[in-house]
Amino acid sequence: VSSRPTIGIFDSGFGGLTVMRSLLALVPDANYVYLGDTARLPYGSKSRETIARYAVDSLRFLESQGAELFVVACNTASALALDALEAEAKIPVIGVIEPGASAARAARNEAMQEAAATDLTSDGVLVLATEATVQSHAYARACAAHGLRAFEKACPLLVPLVEEGWIDHPVTEEVARIYLAEALVQAGAQNIIPHTILLGCTHYPLLQDLFECVLLKHFADHDPMSILDSAEATAQRVKQLVAERFSSTSTTSTTEPTQKFFATDSVEKFQRLGSRFLGCPIAYVQHVDLGG
Numbered sequence: 001v002s003s004r005p006t007i008g009i010f011d012s013g014f015g016g017l018t019v020m021r022s023l024l025a026l027v028p029d030a031n032y033v034y035l036g037d038t039a040r041l042p043y044g045s046k047s048r049e050t051i052a053r054y055a056v057d058s059l060r061f062l063e064s065q066g067a068e069l070f071v072v073a074c075n076t077a078s079a080l081a082l083d084a085l086e087a088e089a090k091i092p093v094i095g096v097i098e099p100g101a102s103a104a105r106a107a108r109n110e111a112m113q114e115a116a117a118t119d120l121t122s123d124g125v126l127v128l129a130t131e132a133t134v135q136s137h138a139y140a141r142a143c144a145a146h147g148l149r150a151f152e153k154a155c156p157l158l159v160p161l162v163e164e165g166w167i168d169h170p171v172t173e174e175v176a177r178i179y180l181a182e183a184l185v186q187a188g189a190q191n192i193i194p195h196t197i198l199l200g201c202t203h204y205p206l207l208q209d210l211f212e213c214v215l216l217k218h219f220a221d222h223d224p225m226s227i228l229d230s231a232e233a234t235a236q237r238v239k240q241l242v243a244e245r246f247s248s249t250s251t252t253s254t255t256e257p258t259q260k261f262f263a264t265d266s267v268e269k270f271q272r273l274g275s276r277f278l279g280c281p282i283a284y285v286q287h288v289d290l291g292g
């Protein structure tokens with residue numbers, strides 16, 4: 001038995017490459033097959049039925065490519081289609097929502113220790129995500145299971161801004177400021193005082209620096225808030241699963257691990273924009289047609 005698993009990663013587009021980036025750092029000795037369903041993106045504005053159908057198509061494709069684990073990098077698909085995927089899958093399925101919520105819990109525990117449990121009583125999390133993810137309340141449920149109260153805010157303008165490459169643009173900064181200001185007022189009205197901002201969308205990790213800067217400039221009066229993303233937490237979860245399932249019966253492989261990329265729309269665009277999300281060049285992308 002080889003020690004090297006084949007990990008399938010699925011997203012509505014190239015945003016999920018932020019999850020792959022975290023995975024490559026934590027689980028470098030694995031073969032990766034990535035599918036970006038770019039022809040049917042965005043998922044964030046679609047219905048549960050449509051998203052589930054698309055996600056199951058992608059699962060079948062990645063299983064046919066030899067995937068032994070299915071990582072749902074897309075927050076929207078994790079929020080709306082995890083049940084459907086688990087029912088259909090022959091391999092373990094890992095979504096990003098539960099790892100994200102569990103990372104928020106860990107961040108709160110850490111902050112409480114630092115504050116010596118004196119002045120930090122907040123159990124609030126601000127989740128920024130797509131419209132469909134927010135409507136599903138999947139993050140609120142996952143956070144509640146960890147004893148946290150989430151306020152979920154849809155930020156529909158951020159995905160197109162990131163895709164435009166405007167990750168440190170004044171327009172994006174202003175949009176982020178407005179979303180945060182609205183969210184904090186709306187959360188406050190429900191007595192939710194966030195200690196953590198959870199970036200619940202594949203595209204938002206690219207805005208981490210911009211959010212830090214907006215918090216410093218415009219929200220210095222607010223209690224300190226840490227910014228987390230689900231990508232890193234999901235990679236940790238995959239690492240754990242790989243260690244449990246693949247390492248004990250292994251022999252060391254002498255070949256280099258492989259990476260394959262598939263997109264359902266333009267491979268040229270995937271290559272160009274995807275490199276930004278992955279943090280390194282993507283040599284080759286293959287086109288695949290999964291139907292309408």
Ligand code: DGL
Nearest residue numbers: 012042043044075076202
């Ligand atoms: N991948 C989606 C997510 O993480 C964002 C892009 C889309 O709406 O398809 O929610």
